[in-house]
Amino acid sequence: MGRLFALVPLAAAVGLLAALAWPLFEGRNPQELPSVLLDKPVPAFDLPALGAGEPGLTSTDLKGKPVLLNVFASWCAPCRAEIPRLQGLAAEGVTIYGLAYKDDPEATRRFLDALGNPYARIGVDRDGRTGIEFGVYGVPETYVIDGDGMIRHRHVGEVTDRVADATLVPLLKELAK
Amino acid sequence: MMRALVLALAMVFATPSLAVQPDEVLDDPALEARARTLSADVRCLVCQNQSIDDSNAELARDLRLLVRERLQEGDSDQEVLDYLVARFGPFVLLEPPKTDSTLVLWYGPAVLLGIGALAVVVVFVRRRRTAPPAPLSDEERRRLDALLSDDALLSDDVRLNGDAQRGDTGDGRPA
Numbered sequence: 001m002g003r004l005f006a007l008v009p010l011a012a013a014v015g016l017l018a019a020l021a022w023p024l025f026e027g028r029n030p031q032e033l034p035s036v037l038l039d040k041p042v043p044a045f046d047l048p049a050l051g052a053g054e055p056g057l058t059s060t061d062l063k064g065k066p067v068l069l070n071v072f073a074s075w076c077a078p079c080r081a082e083i084p085r086l087q088g089l090a091a092e093g094v095t096i097y098g099l100a101y102k103d104d105p106e107a108t109r110r111f112l113d114a115l116g117n118p119y120a121r122i123g124v125d126r127d128g129r130t131g132i133e134f135g136v137y138g139v140p141e142t143y144v145i146d147g148d149g150m151i152r153h154r155h156v157g158e159v160t161d162r163v164a165d166a167t168l169v170p171l172l173k174e175l176a177k
Numbered sequence: 178m179m180r181a182l183v184l185a186l187a188m189v190f191a192t193p194s195l196a197v198q199p200d201e202v203l204d205d206p207a208l209e210a211r212a213r214t215l216s217a218d219v220r221c222l223v224c225q226n227q228s229i230d231d232s233n234a235e236l237a238r239d240l241r242l243l244v245r246e247r248l249q250e251g252d253s254d255q256e257v258l259d260y261l262v263a264r265f266g267p268f269v270l271l272e273p274p275k276t277d278s279t280l281v282l283w284y285g286p287a288v289l290l291g292i293g294a295l296a297v298v299v300v301f302v303r304r305r306r307t308a309p310p311a312p313l314s315d316e317e318r319r320r321l322d323a324l325l326s327d328d329a330l331l332s333d334d335v336r337l338n339g340d341a342q343r344g345d346t347g348d349g350r351p352a
Binding site for chain 1: 222223225235236239240243262263264265266268
């Protein structure tokens with residue numbers, strides 16, 4: 001009994017080490033923060049359009065059917081990389097709205113002319129205040145918003161094939177039911 | 178001499194470089210002081226281990242301006258922090274709030290220290306309680322004397338227990 005009791009500190013140390021090491025092997029990115037707005041309505045906003053004669057983007061536009069809201073900027077490399085993937089989604093019938101975060105509208109225009117434009121509508125968030133309302137802390141970020149205008153998911157970072165196929169598309173399909 | 182004096186003065190009056198830009202500073206010194214204190218407790222979510230007061234990231238600047246704006250609109254310190262938490266979550270505070278999920282964080286170390294102290298006390302009490310070992314029997318005493326004497330090397334009794342000799346220094350004293 002005494003012998004076994006002596007093993008308790010060792011067992012406790014191993015247990016603690018395992019608990020601390022677990023997140024490392026789980027593949028969780030500590031930079032990714034959960035959104036506090038999850039399952040809450042999108043914050044109200046009314047953003048101007050990129051150019052004259054084009055529609056801007058308001059929070060009411062996000063209601064009606066499940067959509068993606070993609071926060072992007074021309075100065076962000078992963079945003080550049082994910083455009084083809086977003087275009088693929090748009091071609092499959094997914095409605096994607098764009099939030100041009102802290103970007104010069106002319107730079108945004110050049111960015112879209114060069115790479116293609118997957119967005120049904122774009123709102124220009126020049127000073128990043130709408131981004132702050134969403135809790136955006138970096139670009140790109142992609143939000144899945146259901147037909148009632150509730151935020152159902154936030155993806156931080158580039159939309160890769162894996163993210164789109166494993167998370168975004170299935171969630172959109174489920175919300176569309 | 179003059180140069181040394183100038184250098185010394187420069188060192189005395191040097192301040193650490195600040196992330197807060199002159200154009201961000203409020204005219205009201207009292208409000209500005211509150212903004213600085215608040216900013217020191219708000220995490221820059223880009224750099225994650227710096228406060229927005231220390232960080233020169235774009236988002237940190239935006240949040241510094243936001244904090245000042247809220248203060249100018251008459252928010253209390255707590256209201257400003259609540260405003261930020263409502264958008265970015267409790268992680269935005271450098272000092273985690275005391276909630277159910279952070280209890281371990283706040284009180285875990287104290288609990289572990291308590292367990293350690295308890296273990297030390299238990300060990301000492303037990304040690305005091307155990308009776309001193311029984312005195313050697315006559316047989317044990319005889320063997321010990323044999324081991325300690327130089328004759329031990331010749332004794333059959335000891336030779337049979339060869340292992341006992343390994344630690345001997347050779348001059349009859351145990352190592």
